[in-house]
Amino acid sequence: MKKMIDYPLFHDPVEITHALVTVASQENCDGPEYDLMMDAADYIRLLESLLDIYVQFAGDREYGHEWMEAWKEWAKNQKELSSEFVKIVEENFWELLA
Numbered sequence: 001m002k003k004m005i006d007y008p009l010f011h012d013p014v015e016i017t018h019a020l021v022t023v024a025s026q027e028n029c030d031g032p033e034y035d036l037m038m039d040a041a042d043y044i045r046l047l048e049s050l051l052d053i054y055v056q057f058a059g060d061r062e063y064g065h066e067w068m069e070a071w072k073e074w075a076k077n078q079k080e081l082s083s084e085f086v087k088i089v090e091e092n093f094w095e096l097l098a
Helices: 016-024 032-057 061-076 083-097
Strands: none
Touching: 016 032, 061 083
């Protein structure tokens, strides 16, 4: 599931991550605010990929539980994932599927 936006820089709607990266990558766009835009695009991509995975588990709770346990182990070793984000995913896994 990708979020599309209309932005004056583009002729047609584009994925929000594409827009963020394109704007932040323009010439003379250096600085912490542009780094933040790149980080936000990476984070959105991660969230989109998790959402795509969640959709696969709709109606299959047993497989979802197995996956969730494996994901918890994987998440422990991911430095870019905040502990708050991991906690939200763990606590709301089945509600996110609804």
